[in-house]
Amino acid sequence: MIAPAQRMSMLGTETAFEVLARAEALARQGRDIINLGIGQPDFKTPPHIVDAAVRALKDGHHGYTPAPGIPALRQAVASDLERHRGVAVDPNRVVVVPGGKVTIFFAIMMFGEPGAEILYPNPGFPTYESVIRFSGATPVPVPLLEEKDYSFHASSVLAQITPRTRMLILNSPANPTGGAVPREEIDALVAGLVDHPQVAVLSDEIYSRMTYDGRRHVSLLSYPELEGRLILLDGWSKTYAMTGWRMGYGVWPDSLVEGATRLAINCHSCVNAAAQYAGIAALEGPQDSVEAMVAAFEERRRVIVDGLNQIPGFSCRNPGGAFYAFPNIKQTGLESATLQRRILEEAGVATIAGTSFGAFGEGYLRFSYANSRENINKALDRIAELMSQAVA
Ligand code: PLP
Numbered sequence: 021m022i023a024p025a026q027r028m029s030m031l032g033t034e035t036a037f038e039v040l041a042r043a044e045a046l047a048r049q050g051r052d053i054i055n056l057g058i059g060q061p062d063f064k065t066p067p068h069i070v071d072a073a074v075r076a077l078k079d080g081h082h083g084y085t086p087a088p089g090i091p092a093l094r095q096a097v098a099s100d101l102e103r104h105r106g107v108a109v110d111p112n113r114v115v116v117v118p119g120g121k122v123t124i125f126f127a128i129m130m131f132g133e134p135g136a137e138i139l140y141p142n143p144g145f146p147t148y149e150s151v152i153r154f155s156g157a158t159p160v161p162v163p164l165l166e167e168k169d170y171s172f173h174a175s176s177v178l179a180q181i182t183p184r185t186r187m188l189i190l191n192s193p194a195n196p197t198g199g200a201v202p203r204e205e206i207d208a209l210v211a212g213l214v215d216h217p218q219v220a221v222l223s224d225e226i227y228s229r230m231t232y233d234g235r236r237h238v239s240l241l242s243y244p245e246l247e248g249r250l251i252l253l254d255g256w257s258k259t260y261a262m263t264g265w266r267m268g269y270g271v272w273p274d275s276l277v278e279g280a281t282r283l284a285i286n287c288h289s290c291v292n293a294a295a296q297y298a299g300i301a302a303l304e305g306p307q308d309s310v311e312a313m314v315a316a317f318e319e320r321r322r323v324i325v326d327g328l329n330q331i332p333g334f335s336c337r338n339p340g341g342a343f344y345a346f347p348n349i350k351q352t353g354l355e356s357a358t359l360q361r362r363i364l365e366e367a368g369v370a371t372i373a374g375t376s377f378g379a380f381g382e383g384y385l386r387f388s389y390a391n392s393r394e395n396i397n398k399a400l401d402r403i404a405e406l407m408s409q410a411v412a
Contacts, residue, residue: 027154027156030150030153030154030156031150031151031153031154032146032149032150032153033146033150034146034147034376035146035372035373035376036057036058036059036372036376039057039360039364039370039371039372040055040057040058040370042364042370043055043057043364043370046364046365046368051368052368053364053368053369053370054368054369054370054391054395054398054399054402055370055388055391056369056370056371056387056388056389056391056395056396056399057370057371057372057386057388058370058388058390059195059343059344059388059390060257060258060261060263060390061258061261061263061313061343061390062390062391062392063261063309063313063316064261065260065261065262065265065298066260066261066302066305066306066309068301068305068306069260069262069298069301069302069305070298071301072297072298072300072301072305073265073294073295073297073298073301074294075297076293076294076296076297076298077294081293081294081297082293083293084289084290084293085290085291085293085296086290087281087284087285087289087290088114088115088116088277088280088281088284089114089115089116089269089290089291089296090293090296090297091111092300093116093296093297093299093300094111094112094114094116095111096299096300096303096304097109097111097114097116097269097271097303098110098111098114099303099304100303101241101271104228104229104237105228105237105239105241105242106242107239107241107242109241109271110274112277113271113272113273113274113277114269114270114271115269115270115272115277115280115281115284116267116268116269116291116296116299117268117269117270117284117288117291118266118267118268118288118291118292119255119257119266119267119268120224120226120253120254120255120257120268121147121268122268122287122288123222123251123253123268123269123270123280124145124147124148124151124189124222124224124253125147125151126270126280126283126284127187127220127222127251127253127270128148128151128152128154128155128157128187128189128222129151129154129155129283130276130279130280130283131155131157131186131187131220132151132152132154132155132156132157132186132187133155133156133157134156134157135157135184136155136156136157136158136184136185136186136187137157137158137159137160137182137184137185137186138152138155138157138158138159138160138185138186138187138188138189139160139161139162139177139180139181139185139187139188139189140152140159140160140161140162140189141161141162141164141172141189141190141191141194142161142162142163142164142377142378142379142380142381143164143196143197143346143374143377143378143380143381143384144164144189144191144194144195144196144377144378145191145195145196145224145377146376146377146378148189148191149161149378157186158184160180160185161378161379161380162176162177162180162188163380164194164197164199164380166337166348166384168199169199169200169337169338169339169340170194170197170198170199170337170339170346171192171199171200171201171202171205172201172205173205174205174206174208174209174212175208175212177209177212178209178212178213178216181216181219183218185216185218185219186218186219186220187219187220187221187222188213188219188220188221188222189221189222189224190221190222190223190224190240191223191224191225191226192206192223192225192227192238192341193227193228193230193231193237193339193340193341193342194227194341194342195227195342195344195377196344196346196372196374196376196377196381196386197339197344197346197386198321198339198340198341198342198343198344198345198346199339199340199341199346200231200235200237200238200339200340200341201238202238203238206238206240206243210240210243210245210246211245213245213246214245217249219249220249220250220251221240221246221249221250221251222251222253223239223240223241223250223251223252223253224253225237225239225240225252225253225254226253226254226255226257226258226268227258227341227342227343228254228259229258229259229310229314230258230259230314230317230341230342230343231340231341232317232318232321232339232340232341233340235340235341237341239252240252241271247273248273248274248275249273250271250273251270251271251272251273251276252270252271253268253269253270254268254269255267255268255269256268256299256302258342258343259302259310260302260309260310261313262298262302265292265295265298266291266292266295267291267295267296267298267299317343317389317390319393320343320389320391320393320396321338321339321343321345321389323389323393323396323397323400324336324345324387324389324396324400325337325338325339325345327396327397327400327404328345328347328387328400329347330400330404331347331400331403331404331407332351332352332404332407332408333349333350333351333352333353333407334347334348334349334351334352334407335347335348335351336348343388343389343390344386344387344388344389345386345387345389346374346384346385346386346387347384347385347387348383348384349383349384349385350383352407355373355375355382356373356374356375356381356382356383356384356385357373357375359373359385360372360373360385362406363385363403363406366406367399367402367403367405367406368402369399369402369403371385371386371387372385372386372388373385373386374386
């Protein structure tokens with residue numbers, strides 16, 4: 021009998037894909053399902069980006085590229101970082117990979133091993149905990165606090181660091197909470213990290229362009245104190261509505277670029293060549309579609325947060341970024357998974373239970389507002405009706 025390695029039993033998954041499958045099955049049975057479960061923009065990739073990929077294919081860019089990405093793309097990433105984060109980065113530190121997730125996998129596999137501890141946000145993007153376990157390391161959850169708008173106290177995070185801590189993962193703005201960590205908390209965290217030079221930092225900033233109420237994104241890249249141990253993750257999936265193109269990047273410390281490149285060579289060789297040309301067009305071309313998309317999200321955020329706060333048993337903070345609302349549903353008296361199932365089966369609205377993002381997600385549901393205002397309003401009406409029956 022074949023016997024996969026023991027570590028395969030440590031891999032988790034993303035329940036979002038299971039909810040999507042169930043929602044699609046219900047839709048095939050003729051049910052009208054509104055999908056507020058999926059974590060991707062409901063916009064199309066802007067046409068000038070698509071055109072750049074088509075042109076690249078017609079121009080014959082059909083072969084392998086250098087493993088960390090074509091030089092012009094790495095340069096375009098460096099220029100973009102300077103534009104949006106005000107930091108000059110050597111393009112040789114940029115490693116382009118197929119999606120944001122790949123930098124997560126590489127960074128954790130680089131630092132995780134039995135005996136090592138890795139701190140990660142909980143509730144948080146499920147891949148963090150899953151890959152930490154897969155690496156053999158011990159996942160140490162950093163609880164995100166509703167009363168802090170899903171941020172944390174820097175002092176509490178610093179108190180969780182032990183001599184075994186190898187890496188700290190941060191994600192702001194965050195999935196699934198929409199929380200954005202305020203500058204003063206990041207300042208305090210970075211100041212405290214100076215006393216823990218053995219801790220690498222993975223900053224997942226994939227929602228960096230989606231911040232609201234005039235907030236400016238605070239990038240860990242702008243802290244010189246972290247030089248030599250910061251891995252910055254960003255990409256094209258969310259900003260340019262390119263989830264299916266599989267394009268992301270990591271900015272690695274000089275000492276880790278070679279390792280990240282070797283991982284790329286062993287794993288995927290390089291990213292699809294035409295997609296890389298599209299990536300250049302995205303970064304260097306007009307940004308008006310990004311601005312229009314973010315403005316639409318900000319408007320929908322108001323609609324969904326107002327609506328959720330009117331549903332019996334729900335209360336919802338105003339998220340600072342990304343495109344998720346994460347209401348507290350404890351007053352309904354139902355567990356998150358039960359409520360998720362009932363809302364899908366009985367109201368025809370797909371959402372994701374907070375527990376899909378870690379144990380600290382119990383008592384919450386994730387709503388993605390990457391859907392039209394009309395659908396969001398319809399979904400809210402249906403849930404309000406279901407909940408008023410449930411409470412009555
Ligand atoms: N990081 C976070 C916090 C995310 O929410 C996601 C996607 O949902 C990713 C990384 C992965 O993005 P990609 O689709 O580019 O792999």
